[in-house]
Amino acid sequence: MNLYLIKYGEITLKGKNRRFFENKLLSNLRSRVGPYGGEVEFYQGRIFVRSEDDRIIPILQDTFGLVEICPAIKLPLDMDVLRRTAAEEMKKLVGEGPATFKVEARRSNKSFELDSPAINHDIGGYILHHVPNVSVDVHQPQIRLEIEVREQFYMYVETFPALGGIPYGTAGKSVVLMSGGIDSPVAAFQMARRGVEIVPLHFHAMPFTSEMALDKVRQLVHRLTYYTDWLYFYHINLSEAQITIREHCDERYYTILQRRLMTRLATKLADQKHALSLTTGENLAQVASQTMEGIVCTNDATHLPVFRPLISFDKDDIVRRAKQIETFETSILPYEDCCTIFLPSKVATRPKLADVLAEEAKLDMDALVEQTWKTIVREKIEA
Template identity: 40%
Template sequence: MKFCGYLIRYDELALKGKNRPFFEKRLISNIKEKLKEFSITTEYLWGRILVYCEKSPEILDRLRKVFGISSLSPVVEVSSELAVIQEQALLLLMSTLAKEENREENQNLTFRVSANRVDKKFPLTSQAVNIAVANFLLPHYPFLKVNLNHPALELGIEIREKRTFLFLEKERGLGGLPVGTGAKVLALLSGGIDSPVAAWMMMKRGCSVEFIHFYSYPYTAEQSKEKVLDLVRHLSQYQNKSFLHVVPFGKIQESIQKQCHERYRTLLYRRLMQRIATELAYRRRARALVTGESIGQVASQTVENISAVETATDVCIFRPLIGFNKQETIQIAQKIGTYEISIRPFEDCCTLFQSSCPATRARLLDLLQEEEKVPYKEFVQGAVDSIETLSI
């Protein structure tokens, strides 16, 4: 009995009809890219991908971050003969289960065998394999209690032509679609909790994400940029390569602060940000913008304000968190590991520029009038020309 690698399942992809090979190829190439530092080979099986490799927690950890994988199992490969399957299944069981009945963890341990016969030429039906293997194993472990509905231990048997895979563990993957099967999008990353989660959710649906950050130096510290860089580094684990575009924004804020009405300050910043992001999206061939907005979370994110701001762009904007409560977003941020970075104390937007009485239901007409007070077209051009692009 020898560990041979990880068996990867991808249920949602299988529904994609004629596009299926496109999704599968992308998933395989994403897996290879993620594991390029390891010596691995991949094999495509119908409905499965087998990654031949050493058993390694690091490989497992990387696979856990590949979108498109619905579940994965460390597997043992044996030949497709019932006697061999039975014998090897016993060895596999022995490797994880102590024999002594009196051991506390073995008391009332429930068990089942779940065979799946992909090769229909195999002489026994799946159900017959289940019974044959269970009957072989149970005399060795008399304390095991068969429970077909909620077993604590499940022996998986996947019978294919000539070979069979055995496994005891099955871990859920992230699901979603392989990154790169969707279009490229540009996420506005502030350094807060929401925007990294929004970007991650777009990756989950197969989009490759580039990032744009508005940097208000000298009003914000250099550490705030480093924080955003760390967020991108972290999110990059979920896609192959990331680009962070840093836009100098301090002078623009300064000018809006000086020329425009205080009530509209934040909304005007956001319009300018969207204009700059739009210009960059064209240049980078990104098909949409992504923001972490959620209705009513802050004054600038009321339905009226979001609508008034978004007229600044003609590119589609995705807001995957629009209906989320803050706590729901935090939960995802914690799960994907961006939360700890986001709560570092360096804020993206200095308090110096915050309005004490922001407009909560801005009228577009007022906003446009205010915007005319600054040379916003020049700002956009100047900002886009001085973008610093970092490749991560």
């Protein structure tokens, strides 16, 4: 059975709360690797995973809170065994060479007779004498042989980077406004990576938008469950409210009034689900409603903080992340969403809050919220 030594990052800085984060990480790991026959063990500040299924490596890499996955060899605390095994592994890696290497030992077991520099010197010297075509380079080695001295030796050469962040479900809950475009799934991912439990909410405008447009967002949510496990997905029909806004208000303010309505509805869902924030995929100055003035007007419609994790990203950065998390191809499917219908010919790009409130006063906003809320649907999306 393959053994993987798992390294995690920020959790080690959590002080008295560290155990809470470690327990959640262990729980998340067991849930993710269980279908692959994975066994998870926590010992002396290190996580070990055992599995015969190589498919477990990308699963571990994509687990929030982990920083590095190290396929390891477990050996008894016997220097002769360690020397021979290290040389054998180096021969496999070097082939006909040449190659440079470095030995890095870390001794957490202080009862072991050799300290870390002595182990480095011993194993490095043995490799130099028994493996042809190798030389030491302590600054930029081609091969880094790492040894951890615990209750036994753990030796590894190959490492796989992981996503980092903190364990999912440790940093509260946020309602994420999912448009179906490129940005909002990336924003949801970024928040989940920081431990936030996400509650996806989508607004559609059937019959003006299609079932395929809604299914596109459903697919995006399903992709996010790869990282989060199952999710409840909520969607609301905004079409009647959009017609009402169009009939009563200055068209320059359609977009911002619609966003304020969405924000109110998202806040209502957040209050019911005990979420402490809203999250959007907004990116400063990307479109007319995402100017700083527009954002001020949107924020005024909620008592909750609104997180915008992509606020300073270049579009290329967002696209790159969308491709990495495999939401990009779905996001660019050419289906209309509720924001693309009833488009005004003129848009207030730098709206003043007083003017927006004056337009909103033409509506019975409380009644509009309650009427629209009745269309909410909840679906459980399985991983």
